[in-house]
Amino acid sequence: MRIVMMGTGPFAVPTLEALIASDHEVVCLFTQPLRPTRGKRPAPPTPMRDVAQQHGLPIYDPESINTDEAREILRQQAADLLVVCDYGQILSRESLAEAKLGGINLHGSILPKYRGAAPVNWAIYNGDPETGITVIHMTPKLDGGPCLKVVRTPIGPTETAVELEPRLALLGVPAVLESIAMLEASDGETLVGEPQDPSLVSKAPRLKKTDADIDWTKSAQQIYNQFRAFQPWPGCYTHWSREGKPPLRLILAEISLEPEPAAAEPGTIISATGDQLRIAAEGGQIVVQKLQPAGKKIMEAAEFIRGYQPAAGERFVAESLL
Template identity: 85%
Template sequence: MRIVMMGTGPFAVPTFEALIESDHEVVCLFTQPLRPTRGKRPAPPTPMRDVATKHGLPIYDPESINTDDARAILREQEADLLVVCDYGQILSNESLALAKLGGINLHGSILPKYRGAAPVNWAVYNGDEETGVTVIHMTPKLDGGPCLKVVRTPIEPTETAVELEPRLALLGVPAVLESIALLEENGGESLVGEPQDPSLVSKAPRLKKTDADIDWTMSAQQIYNQFRAFQPWPGCYTHLSRGDKPPLRLILAEISLLSTPADASVKPGCIAAATADQLQIAANGGRIVVHKLQPAGKKVMEAAEFVRGYQPKVGDAFLSESQL
């Protein structure tokens, strides 16, 4: 089967490599254009481009796959199937029609749950105990086609999105290969797969910087889930109130969850312990233990170093941006 791969992010790499090594013919890669960086920031990695270059495959990066020029390039490939994963663009009916069997998409959730750009992050943020991957037969409606294959996996209690995503990417490889076999056997003569239940749809919108702001009225578990979900970006930050001084912005670089009995003497968001080797922040249903943090304009430091240098006291409050 002649396959056009469409992908940009690292989630797509294991599937791309597996397709290249399979009996199918991968003819090219469509990916997002390279974006200029600001200042002296290094260019972001382009793992999909690296794989394509390694194997001598043509790379196409139109601003939109749905323009006449992009469709002309796609038409020239004479593809049997489009395989889409972590691409970043939605294909129109006209674009999908340029492959004999249309397209399939590998998505990092159990659809119809978490349709959108950041399914792995929002599953962790919401404290889900299970997630997975779904391969759908594509329609122009975002993640809305029938499901060809679903693979489930538990989310470990301390697992971050950074750790979970590559696990899901590997789970997707056999799911994609099996889905291609289903379509190949069917030959496009009829619809394949299970329709998605519209009543179960939930959204996984693209992450924003403001998602990193900690609301200390949430439970300790919710705050810990927020930290796990938003690594490495947008991370988690808060502000330490310092009396007459301006609040100090802090990025929490490494934390853990400590379950404790309710302690009415320390309000949520206030320091519960600040010793030579530990910084604990009270929260509903537990405490957040800070191991590493980064004051604004400074390097990441151990909590003990922060306590020695800034001398926070029990009862000092951490604030969200809405409280400043």
């Protein structure tokens, strides 16, 4: 089968590598354009481009896949199937029609739950005990096509998005290959896969910087889930309310959950001794091992305690309350 791969992020890399190693013919890669960086920041990694270049695949990066020019390039590939994963663009009906069998999409959730750009993050944030991957036969409606394959997996109690996402990417490889085989064996008339139940749809919107702001009125478990979900970006931050000084913004770089409740208002520093900074939250405590004051480097809690001398009874507050 002649396949056009469409992907940008690292979640798509195992699928591309598996397709190249398969009996199918991957004819090219469509990916997002390279974006300029500000100042002296290094260019972000482009793992999909790297894999394509290593294997001599042509690379196309239109600003929009749905322009006449981009569709003409796609038409020239004479593809049987589009395989889409972590691409970052939504294909129109006309673009999907440029391949004989349309497209399949590998999505990082159990659809129809968590349609959208950040399914892995929101599953962890909401405390879901399990997640998975879904391969759908694509329609112009976002993540709305029939499900060809679903694979489920538990989410570990301390697993972060950084750890979960590559696990899901690997789970998706055999599911993609099996889905392609299902379409190859179809008669072209009968619906392949299971339709999604629209009553079960939930959204996984793109992450924003403000998602990192910690609301200390939430439970300790919810705060810990937020930290796990938003690694490496946007992370988690709070503000230290200091007597006689302006609040200090702190990025929490490493934390753990202590289920023992503390007799203090949420957000209150319980103790700041040794190598741990303990913060009260509903139903438990947040223990900070590493943090980063605004404008400074990441430091161990012990170093922060020695240098800044936080005191028990002082408060951490959400930016929205300042």
